[in-house]
Amino acid sequence: MSSVDISVDLGRGLRLPNPVMTASGTFGYGEEASGYFDISRLGAVVVKGISAEPRQGNPPPRVVETPSGMLNSIGLQNVGMEIFISDKMPFLRDTGARVVVNVLGSSVEEYARVCERLDRVDGVLALEVNISCPNVKEGGVQFGMKESLAAGLVKVLREVTDKHLMVKLSPNCGDIAGIARAVEEAGADSVSLINTITGMEIDIRTRRPVLGGVVGGLSGPAIRPVALRMVHEVFRAVKIPVVGLGGIMEGEHALQFLIAGASAVQIGTATFTDPLAPLRVLESLSEYLQEKQISARELVGSLCLDRN
Numbered sequence: 001m002s003s004v005d006i007s008v009d010l011g012r013g014l015r016l017p018n019p020v021m022t023a024s025g026t027f028g029y030g031e032e033a034s035g036y037f038d039i040s041r042l043g044a045v046v047v048k049g050i051s052a053e054p055r056q057g058n059p060p061p062r063v064v065e066t067p068s069g070m071l072n073s074i075g076l077q078n079v080g081m082e083i084f085i086s087d088k089m090p091f092l093r094d095t096g097a098r099v100v101v102n103v104l105g106s107s108v109e110e111y112a113r114v115c116e117r118l119d120r121v122d123g124v125l126a127l128e129v130n131i132s133c134p135n136v137k138e139g140g141v142q143f144g145m146k147e148s149l150a151a152g153l154v155k156v157l158r159e160v161t162d163k164h165l166m167v168k169l170s171p172n173c174g175d176i177a178g179i180a181r182a183v184e185e186a187g188a189d190s191v192s193l194i195n196t197i198t199g200m201e202i203d204i205r206t207r208r209p210v211l212g213g214v215v216g217g218l219s220g221p222a223i224r225p226v227a228l229r230m231v232h233e234v235f236r237a238v239k240i241p242v243v244g245l246g247g248i249m250e251g252e253h254a255l256q257f258l259i260a261g262a263s264a265v266q267i268g269t270a271t272f273t274d275p276l277a278p279l280r281v282l283e284s285l286s287e288y289l290q291e292k293q294i295s296a297r298e299l300v301g302s303l304c305l306d307r308n
């Protein structure tokens, strides 16, 4: 049996040896997991979202387990771009991992500052723009909820960086395919989806929200069918590559996302129950492709809608 090609090319310099990445916020800056396995074996490592200045995040409790998932309200806590570049990037560069930096902001100007700064950093292959953040100048509405806000942001970022721009879509909007088309037209090189779905839990004894941030983002297996449906819709709406995520725990789930149209996948919440989950998914995906003698690229969007 000849060995099949599992590499993926997402365009503008983002060529990966395989389609499995980590999901932002669930893998820190790569250092914690590197004690478990060689993180350069993954397609790419997507790090925690970075803002211009360090952020403290929301008050505790910040996470709560829910049926088949979890809610988090970390609140964009991170070390800020300068400390990321001076303290976190050298380690990541040494591992040989392909690094994608997730970018956060509360205004167009803040996102632009971060992208412009990261544009000059060696070893950063791509910027993943988290558009689920609230825009303080627009009364806190998330960039990812309105086509005009999302497209306006991406247009500005396209001007300040030549690096691959992956735009991470929010599921908390009316028409995710419409937002995907808008950011594609504004200059995005790829889209990743989905971010968490807004939810909440209430303690009936105290009648208080369980999370310090009142509401939080739902992730894990509970959101997988929603994520898969959205990947299917977005794949049919745009020409740029789609990266799928949301509740992927096993290789089989990753295969579902590829068939729905994702060129690559990200593994998030699964790493909280098993730090080796991204590697496990990669190994089982590779095994399947090898056994079926089909390349990763051939599987992408191969969904069969014919019932006969």
Ligand SMILES: Cc1cc2nc3c(=O)[nH]c(=O)nc-3n(C[C@H](O)[C@H](O)[C@H](O)COP(=O)(O)O)c2cc1C
Pocket (backbone or CB within 6 Å): 023, 024, 025, 026, 048, 049, 072, 074, 076, 102, 130, 168, 194, 195, 196, 218, 219, 220, 221, 223, 245, 246, 247, 248, 266, 267, 268, 269, 270
């Ligand atoms: C604790 C936690 C922190 C997260 N932080 C970020 C972040 O900084 N930026 C971002 O774009 N997404 C963030 N996410 C969302 C994940 O990257 C991912 O989109 C989501 O959890 C769905 O995938 P999953 O079900 O595999 O976890 C975070 C998720 C969790 C659970």
